[in-house]
Amino acid sequence: MKANNKMYLRKNTRAQVGIGTLIIFIAMVLVAAVAAAVLIQTSGILQQKAQATGKQSTQEVSSNLMIKNIEGVRAKNSASDIAGNISLLKLNVGLNVGSSPVDVNQVVISITDGTTTNNLIYANNAKTHTNAMADFSTSATASTNLEKLLTSNQSTPGANAKYFFTAEKIRDEDSSFTQEKPILNTGDLVTLYISTVASGDTGFANVGSLTTTGLKDSGLVVGPRSTVSLVLTPEAGAATIADFVTPSSYGIKENVQLYP
Structure with missing residues (x-):
């Protein structure tokens, strides 16, 4: 149960x-x-x-700068009296697609010929060396400021050619690029000028279309078979590097294509 x-x-x-x-x-x-x-x-x-x-x-x-090409210009007195070294570098520079605007006033260009290195800032930058480039004018033309780059100096920091570079716009649809405020936007194209006048070439009177007197020594020597390295460092973004070797002979050429 x-x-x-x-x-x-x-x-x-x-x-x-x-x-x-x-x-x-x-x-x-x-x-x-x-x-x-x-x-x-x-x-x-x-x-x-x-x-x-x-x-x-x-x-x-x-934010990436892009070097389109680099041309070298030799100083001269006449067609038959030309400097043996490159006296001026002309860098055509733009921005990669999708890049943010770049303030060229904050760009630093480092250039070396294997022996000497110059760290260059834009001519209107008065922060790094306390003073802007000697005789630079925000109202002057790009060619006038280029002439001052090649021929002027001041007690601090010294010869313009060793410490500064200048710029000139080629294409600027939105008018954002001026000598005072060089803002580079996508689609813009500018030329950056770097002096490479050698100590033995300061007596020449003409550089390209400029007639000058008293070229200043840049400390660089860009002769034939020289290895040159350029680094463009913007305020933000990746640095742009360009390395090239100059031709074995410049011949009678006043303008020499160096890069690419």
């Missing part, structure tokens, strides 16, 4: 009451609220940092 196993539910109507229970409940609510506030604040800070990092990373990748 089987025994009847019966299950009974016990009804318990007792609960925790009293001021102690209320305090514990309020404490739990406060702890949860504080934890939620900390999580929200932390997630907000992380989101802001992630956005800032993403913006900076995008700028570093997208």
Whole structure:
């Protein structure tokens, strides 16, 4: 004979009451609220940092200068009396597709001939050396400022040719590029001028279309078979590097294609 196993539910109507229970409940609510506030604040800070990092990373990748070509110009007195070394480099520079605008005033150009290295800033930059380029004028033409690059100097930092470069716009549809504020946008094309006058070539009177007197020594010597390295470093973005070896002989050429 089987025994009847019966299950009974016990009804318990007792609960925790009293001021102690209320305090514990309020404490739990406060702890949860504080934890939620900390999580929200932390997630907000992380989101802001992630956005800032993403913006900076995008700028570093997208802001790229692109050297289209480099031409060398030899100083001369006449068609038969030409300097044996390159006296002026003309860099045609633009931006890669999708690049952010570049302030040329903040670009640093490092150039070396294997022996001497010059770190050049834009002529209107008065921050690095306390002074802008000697005799530079924001209202002057690019050719006038180029002449001052080749012929002027000041006590600090010294000869313009060793510390500065100048620029001239070729294509600028939005008129963003001026001698005072040289802003380079996508689609713009400019020429950057770098003096490479050698110490033995300072007596020549003409560089390209310019008639000058008293060329200043740049400290560089860009003769035949010279290995030249250029690094263009913008304020933000990747640096642009161009290396080339000059021809074994310049012959009678006044203008020499050097890169690419």
